[in-house]
Amino acid sequence: MPWRPADELAQVVALEVLLHGPLARAELARRLDLAPATLTRISADLIDAGLLTETALPAERRNGRPSIPLDVVTSAHHFLGVKLAGDAVSAAVTDLRADVVDYFELPLDSTEPAAVVERICELVARAAGEHVIDAVGIGLGGVVDDEGRVSSAPFLGWEDVPLSSMVQERCGLPTFAAKDLTAFTEALHWFGLGAGHANFAALTLGVGVGYGCIANGRLLAGGDSGVGLVGHWPLDPLGPLCSRGHRGCAESMLTMPYLVRDISLALGREVQWPEFLTLAADGHPAARGIADASGRALGRLIAAIANLAAPELVVIGGEGVDLARVSMPAVEEGIREHRDPRAADVRVELTSGSNESWCRGAAVIALQGYVLDRRRVRSSAARTGSR
Numbered sequence: 001m002p003w004r005p006a007d008e009l010a011q012v013v014a015l016e017v018l019l020h021g022p023l024a025r026a027e028l029a030r031r032l033d034l035a036p037a038t039l040t041r042i043s044a045d046l047i048d049a050g051l052l053t054e055t056a057l058p059a060e061r062r063n064g065r066p067s068i069p070l071d072v073v074t075s076a077h078h079f080l081g082v083k084l085a086g087d088a089v090s091a092a093v094t095d096l097r098a099d100v101v102d103y104f105e106l107p108l109d110s111t112e113p114a115a116v117v118e119r120i121c122e123l124v125a126r127a128a129g130e131h132v133i134d135a136v137g138i139g140l141g142g143v144v145d146d147e148g149r150v151s152s153a154p155f156l157g158w159e160d161v162p163l164s165s166m167v168q169e170r171c172g173l174p175t176f177a178a179k180d181l182t183a184f185t186e187a188l189h190w191f192g193l194g195a196g197h198a199n200f201a202a203l204t205l206g207v208g209v210g211y212g213c214i215a216n217g218r219l220l221a222g223g224d225s226g227v228g229l230v231g232h233w234p235l236d237p238l239g240p241l242c243s244r245g246h247r248g249c250a251e252s253m254l255t256m257p258y259l260v261r262d263i264s265l266a267l268g269r270e271v272q273w274p275e276f277l278t279l280a281a282d283g284h285p286a287a288r289g290i291a292d293a294s295g296r297a298l299g300r301l302i303a304a305i306a307n308l309a310a311p312e313l314v315v316i317g318g319e320g321v322d323l324a325r326v327s328m329p330a331v332e333e334g335i336r337e338h339r340d341p342r343a344a345d346v347r348v349e350l351t352s353g354s355n356e357s358w359c360r361g362a363a364v365i366a367l368q369g370y371v372l373d374r375r376r377v378r379s380s381a382a383r384t385g386s387r
């Protein structure tokens with residue numbers, strides 16, 4: 001069943017139910033400022049079109065009349081979200097509310113674009129064997145434009161690769177590619193901790209430091225998104241040197257390779273990330289010292305974001321998110337140090353750092369492209385541009 005509301009107003013109603021449903025008709029009319037009769041007509045059309053359904057929830061009575069909430073049919077649509085890493089491709093199948101229903105992974109032997117596209121299409125075929133997939137989303141670290149063209153992705157050695165059109169041509173499904181941070185932030189915005197917030201920030205910790213921001217309900221993005229703008233934000237004048245010669249920048253204070261290097265140096269043996277976290281949690285002096293310095297630096301970065309972008313919430317994720325878990329008191333101290341005492345407390349939430357959360361983000365890029373009909377918008381924009 002395609003997602004094709006009859007007109008713009010029907011699309012607004014369908015999206016409202018997708019993002020905030022189930023909703024009773026009266027509540028929906030109030031939220032969208034629509035006359036009840038108009039909403040009744042639109043919802044009847046959307047039910048006929050198979051986009052909405054009346055839920056089986058117990059009817060709530062208002063003014064003596066039963067009100068049966070409307071909802072989307074979440075299982076009517078499935079999306080494949082692909083996360084590209086340097087050595088593996090992973091993918092999650094989600095339903096219409098981005099709940100993960102399946103997960104696959106394949107190793108990547110070559111980062112040549114054609115080989116990567118082949119691997120992605122293998123995952124698409126595998127997923128399509130078990131679910132009807134409506135669209136494919138791909139998330140990767142790098143600079144990706146609105147057309148899904150990767151202008152640079154150093155970890156793959158890519159420059160100017162038209163990724164989404166290559167995958168779309170090869171596997172025949174609508175395909176959308178985006179920077180992984182964009183995908184992660186959009187997933188939080190539509191279906192995660194950021195849902196219902198017009199202003200929030202997302203920070204990811206891992207091999208690098210990522211930042212995404214929703215301001216007035218829209219993602220802040222520019223041509224340089226994806227080049228790693230927050231990675232060299234100065235955080236500690238006494239911190240270690242980064243690859244570009246900064247002392248105590250975000251990269252040197254917060255990323256997994258640097259923290260693992262520091263603890264390995266301190267102990268004179270190779271220490272991996274999980275052991276570092278365990279040692280820090282157990283109060284080992286060297287690990288504790290590194291984790292606390294890092295936590296304070298993270299707090300300073302959160303304070304800077306809060307001071308400059310005024311988010312209602314800062315969500316932290318990524319595979320290194322447990323750094324924040326083991327150093328939360330230091331994070332809070334770092335925030336306090338750099339925030340005016342009269343300013344409101346910064347709400348910080350930690351989310352999963354699993355690979356699945358990146359795939360889910362990519363699936364939301366597919367889902368948004370599909371329900372907002374971005375392909376049609378893009379092709380008509382391209383036609384206008386060529387005139």
Ligand SMILES: [Zn+2]
Pocket residue numbers: 231232233242243244245246249250251252
């Ligand atoms: Zn740096």
